[in-house]
Amino acid sequence: MSWNNKNVSHDGVEERGFELQVNKQTIPGVYWTPSDKKADRLVLLGHGGSTHKKVDYIENLAFAFSNRGIAAMAIDGPGHGERAKGGATDDPDSFAKVWRAGGGNDGMLADWKAALDFIEAEEGARPTGWWGLSMGTMMGLPVTATDSRIRIALLGLMGTWGPNKDDLTRLASEVTCPVRFLVQWDDEIVPRDACLELYDALGTRKKTLHGNPGKHQQVPEFEVDGSVDYLDRYLRS
C-alpha cells in the first residue's frame, strides 16, 4: 500500500499513482487533487469495460471534479489497464473470464475497499460519492450498496445483465443513498429494458433516471456535465 513515483501536476491538478496489494493481486490506482488547496470531498471513478483508470473521459472527469475542489480516485478493474495482461476484454466471454479471475464480485469489492481505506488513511475521511457507467456501475453499485461511506452515486448504462448480474440485482435493493441513473435509449450492448429493470430494483427512494437517445457510448455532453453538478451539489451539503 504505497504511493508510487508517477506524480505529475498540470492545469491546477496534481495526479499521484499508487499501488495496493489485495488478495495477492497488485491493484494500481491514481489519485487526483487540486494543486493549490485541500480537497474537502472525494469521488471514486469507475471506468467502463475495455478501458482503464486513466482513459480520457475518466481523466476529464477527474479534472472537472478537481477544479471544483473535489478529489478523485480510480483503480483498474479486474483484467483492465495495468491488470490486463494482454487479455482481450471487449467481448462478453473474455469479460466474464477476467471478472472471475479478479475474484468476482467479492474480489472487486475488496479492491475498492482497500483503495478507499488507503486514500482515507493518507488524506482523511471526507464526504464521498461514486461516478461510474457501464462496467463502472458493475463495480459501483455493489460498492455503493455495501460501503456506507458512499453517500451518493451516478450510475447507469448497465442492467440486469453481465457476469455479476445476480449480485447487481440483489445489491440494488440494498442501496439507500441518492442515485442518478443514466440510460442510453438505443443501447446496443446493455438492452434498455434490462437497464430499466435495474433502475426499478434500486431500493432507494431518492433515485432519478435520465434517459437519452443514442448508443452505449453516446452519452450527451450536457448529461456528463450535469453528472458533475449533481455530485458536487449533493456532496457540498
Add this chain to the structure above:
Amino acid sequence: MSWNNKNVSHDGVEERGFELQVNKQTIPGVYWTPSDKKADRLVLLGHGGSTHKKVDYIENLAFAFSNRGIAAMAIDGPGHGERAKGGATDDPDSFAKVWRAGGGNDGMLADWKAALDFIEAEEGARPTGWWGLSMGTMMGLPVTATDSRIRIALLGLMGTWGPNKDDLTRLASEVTCPVRFLVQWDDEIVPRDACLELYDALGTRKKTLHGNPGKHQQVPEFEVDGSVDYLDRYLRS
C-alpha cells in the same frame, strides 16, 4: 381580444387577465410579467386535468419564471377553470367529452395560437417555450409540433393515452425542438409504458427523459425546480 380589469401586482410580479374569442368560445387567460422590467422571453404554461390556468403550481411556476425575467402565459383548457360550466372533469369519460366540446385537438390548437398571437401583438415576439405536464402535455405537444414559435418544451406525465391519443402520437414525430420529458415511475393514471412510448415517438433527437419514483402528482420538487432552470438556460441562448 382584450385585457380585462383583473390586474394585480405582488412580490415583484404583475398579473393581468385577458379574454379571447375563438370559434365563438370565450377563452380566458392570464399573463404574468416582472413588475420592474421588460421580460425578454416567454413561457406558455399548460395546466393539468381538473385544474385551471391559475392553480397553485401554475402560479408558482409563473412567479419562478417572472423572477428570472421571463414572462408567462396560461389559458383555461377546454372544460376547465372558467370554461368548466359545472362539468366534472376528473373522470376519463367526462374529460373526453369536454375535450370534444372544446373542438378537440384543432379547437385546442386554435385557442393557444390565438393566445400567443394576442400576447405577441401586445408585448412583442420573444424566444418562447412551453411548460406543461399531463393535460399540459396533451395541449403542449401538439402546440410544440405545429407552432414554430415554440423553441423548447418541458413535457411529461402523458403517453399514448387519452382523448387525443392519436393526435399526440402522430404529432410527437413532428416535434423538432429540444424536449425534456418527465415520467412518474409509479403513475397510476397514465401507465408508464404508454409514457415511454410517447417519449419514443418524439421526432427530435434533442430529447431527454427524467424518470422519478412516485405517483402521477408526486413530481419531486427538485425536478420542478430543474425544469425552470432548463427553460431559463435554453431560452437565454
